[in-house]
Amino acid sequence: MKIRYLLAIPLVGALFLTACKDDDGVTDTIKPVVEELTISNDAHVWADSSFVLSAFFTDNIALSEARIDIHQNFDVHSHQKFYSFFEWEKIISFPGETRSSEFDDTLHVPAGSKAGPYHVEAIVLDLTGNQSDPEIIELIVLRPDQPVIDYDFPSPGDYIEINRGAQYELNLHISDETDLAEVILVLQKHDGHTEPLYEEHHPLDGSNDVLLQQKSYIKVPSGATTGTYELVVSAKDSDGNLSLDEIEVLVK
């Protein structure tokens, strides 16, 4: 019988103690939001020119700090940082009980910036420390001396249809004023994170490769899943400028 009493002691104690919840303070667990992140000029900016970066942040109680960062996205997160890329970042502090705030700044892309794709990323914190989901948009820096991608294509803006097990002939014409370094063709899903259906690499090691003109045969394996893909043609020159072009592909 005694053991029952012993069993009862902690149970009663636990009930008593769990009853002592103090629910007086309600903690803010709602994340702030990067409502808007935009770049003027349709996000295509020439080196040695300026653009307007705008952002809009909100929180249910009070914003604390935001961080906006521009970094290169030349090789889909695959290379360490070099320092002739266009890079910029800013931490914005919000005073008092700011619930929403707009940020506008005119940024100048230095003349020596490499042409290619960049990421603009914004994160905002509220006073409690809740961290927003990041907002990421793409910025393309252009230069007159970057590689020029051209190919014969039925009608620009159209898409290609390729049957499974078949191939598509594409006439490539890629040129650069000084020296091409590498040309890559990748047929992949839009998110770019599954195994590509087709890959073609053209390393151009010579010192004066100003033109790549050739026929490419885009082969689709017979076991491929049907659907919409993209053919990404990328060309890099020896100055590190990167040009990209995307063609929509329907695999049937």
Next chain:
Amino acid sequence: MKLKYSLSRRKPALALLAVLLSVSTGMAQVRVSGTVTDAATGEPLAGVWVHTESPLFGGISDATGHYAFVLNEAGTYRFHAEFTGYEQSIVKITVLKDTVIHFGLHYQTRTEELSQVVIHWKRSNLSGYGSDVSEATTRNRQQLEELAADNMIEALAGLPGIKTLNTGVGINKPVIHGLSGSRISVIEDGIRQEEQQWGGDHGVNLMNITTDVVSVYTGAATLIYGSGGSGGVVVMESGNMLKDSSRTGFAAAVEGRSVNNHLNYGFRYAQKIGKVTVGWYSEGATFGDYKVPAEQFNYLGYTLPITDGVLKNTAGRRLNNRLAFQWQSKKFEHHAYLSSFNQKTGFFTGAIGSPATYDLSPDGDYRNIDLPYQLSTHQKLLYRSEKNEGIRQVRIEVAGQYNLRKEMSRPHAHGRPADFDETLALDLKLMTWSANLRLAEVRKRFNFRYGIQTMYQENRMGGFEFLIPAYRWFEGGVYGMVSREINHLWVAEAGTRLDAVSFNSKEAVLPFYYRGEYIGDVLRSQNSNGQKINFAAKAGIKYEHGRWRSSLFASRSGRILNMAELASNGMHHGAFRFERGNTALKPESGLQLNWTVNRKSPRWELNAEMYYHYFFNFVYLAPSGRFATLETNGEIYPFPEPGQVYEYRQSPVLHYGGEGWLRYRILFNVFVEGGGDYVYLRNNENSQPLPFTPPASVFLKTKIYYNRSTGNRGFDHFRFEVTGRHVLSQNQVAINELPTPGYFLLRASMSMNYGKKWNVLVTGQNLLNRTYLSHLSRYRLINVPEPGRNIILKIRFTL
């Protein structure tokens, strides 16, 4: 019944008397020792009364099934091994010198109504230096090996209430009742394993093959082990290197794991040279990148690929060795060893810093270790000496241990210029000297345990990054505990502990770079001195009647904070945040109530524990709402990674939960086991859950043994088990922590012996190849799932 009752009261007293007599005369004494196991399962039996008939000498087996007692003189005796629910085993042996007798007891199928012999567990055995009231969960080497875990800490994770905090494969630290880090002490041969000072996600660098018994003490049952361990203590002990009468011993094992093409070996060899036993332990492992059933993961808004379902750069290597000595003097048994642990493991390139800074595309080699990676070494020199017989038991432990940890990383990812080619990001060196004296004494109806512990520690820092400062640390503690047998049913225990710490940390000035440009030398940590005093106490009672045992104890827990909590000031890669300590924080203290109940019969076994803990000032990392920046020369510079500053803060915290399991023996060789656990942790100041709270889980296991008793030839001792574990979703999450969905895992394991020397073990983990996230994994933050299906094959040879 009357006779049985009187037996129950006298046996322990007689056992004690026998031990006392044997010690006091000291003439032509003969030591009898051995183990008692369940003949069907091979599992050790604790609490078995092994004794002679007349004159009466005897002892009670401990948790590993081991017993020992001393006969007054050589002669022919009838030895009995008695345990409720098992057939009594009797052997007649002429004992001329120290002798080993092993008993394998047979389970009686109709035992429930049989004799009610009461054995007082541990009352006559003080060797644990633990407690007479708090129960430990104990596993021996055989049981641990059956779990086919990658390391000792992972092996514990199958026990209810115990989990691991993981950083990839093979880097784990124990989580007991939802508490981890410096709230859990890992003690090896009496000495606390050091390295938790460096922060939250560093594994415990322990050898696997050297540990013979692991005991887990929960709650504040831990006064004798130091100021840490308010959540629990994992006590690992290496036992005798040789079986009692052998002069040579050898055991070896090879193991393969499919999930990361892991291959390891281990062996232990011991040889008696004169009066000294010399042992050599060695183990090594090499493993590749591990597989996950996923093709991509998400991090900070980016979806990134996991090519071929393999996590790039998670390969590693390990090589550990120990040279050990054991000898016996007149009263003391001495152990000394020198051990060395060395591990090199890669960090998944997507989990360090911004993934944009590392290459996630496959490099064609699944076994190479590229940047970023870590090197961990742990060297230990230990001497321990103990006198375990007689009314006063003594144990001395002296050790020096050196922890080295190097984190190698690309400097450009940390703002360094392109021509900066030093890759040593963090270089942590920790030297610790410890000396402990523990005593246990029996006086009339009292057991006393008291001791003194001292520790001196020196930490040095190097590398181009900063985490915690260099420091010196001196710690001293005294404890005393007394337990009293109130009557044959009740035991009461009370104890107290006082610790004092004095530390001094050095100023740290490091160069700061922003986008490759040197900005200036900046102060990362100031000179600081401090003294902290901590007090802990406990009181409890245990009730033991027949097959039932229950204990209840209340304690005031206390923990002196570590240097990471006091003075860290740097980016914590892998956690994606900047961590900042605070020297003004006070030692953590709280009140705790623990209750355990246990019922053990050969057919039924029930274990349950409930705990309730109120921390007055729990230390935790809280988001500050600010990004990590540095102000110098009137300019504000962000740190290279977009991390939010997390500050160590203190708040009252409520912590409660419980776990339990029930085992039922359907037939003499078929068992069914089921159980579950639950933890709740809440910050009482803001009513928010705390991060890394383990989700509740339930499990069901079936275990079958088959013993053909073929002797030395053929396959025998079959064991087969299947475990299903359902882990519930965890929606009680801290600010910025992600909820984790529930999952179900299936595990099966089979082992058998070939002859007496060979053993084969096959285990399948995550047999359904489920894609799941572990709430306690660092990779949860980036949605990287846990390892997929893993088949483990292990072959052991024992001479």
